[in-house]
């Protein structure tokens with residue numbers, strides 16, 4: 001799943017390609033992934049892209065309406081907002097193929113083409129479809145965007161702001177970091193990495209972290225994300241997934257060697273997924289119980 005750094009990489013890429021281009025093609029491949037009906041998705045056709053930006057893990061392509069030709073008299077056009085979810089991706093084409101897509105019979109959820117012949121497909125592999133896209137007048141009309149907590153790389157997201165978010169939360173820090181309404185953009189992979197850098201147990205209770213721990217976690221989060229964004233930025237979409245995988249120290253590396261201490265990276269079931277951690281670095285050598293497994297054994 002792409003998280004904030006990969007989405008930022010996509011946005012940076014789209015930001016170098018799209019502004020000034022007019023949308024000429026909007027082909028819906030999976031109608032179930034289109035979550036809005038007003039304005040109609042076809043309202044994007046003829047609109048000219050102004051910017052590409054990011055809200056958490058959402059990509060936001062802003063436009064000016066077809067009837068205006070200069071930014072001075074520009075009437076805001078619809079925004080195309082999308083979330084790639086678990087198995088979604090964006091495929092960029094300098095020259096978009098003229099072939100038609102057949103709704104319901106393609107991994108392509110949406111195809112967008114531009115007046116210079118370029119374009120992209122939003123694709124989703126697998127059977128469990130959760131990629132979503134929206135045509136909206138205002139990105140805040142997307143419930144998932146409206147709900148977002150602060151962005152951890154925003155200048156206003158200080159150590160104190162982070163401490164205030166954690167205070168009173170009697171839940172495990174792993175879940176807090178992944179909660180988009182608390183902090184925007186961090187998912188299962190980067191929360192594993194952040195906790196490993198912070199040398200902190202994923203099961204630590206947010207409310208119980210002392211000042212030094214909050215400080216360490218804040219630094220680990222901002223450093224890890226800033227580094228990953230720097231790695232992702234400037235890469236074409238096709239390279240972003242591999243770059244993410246290569247950059248991981250513990251996430252997805254069960255059974256491999258911890259790059260810090262040499263212990264074996266362990267995995268444990270958490271919520272709807274598994275997490276990876278290093279017992280020596282993060283839990284004082286204690287192996288975390290797999291709650292799902294122990295429940296089954298009882």
Ligand SMILES: [Zn+2]
Pocket residue numbers: 258259260261262263278279280281282
């Ligand atoms: Zn370690």
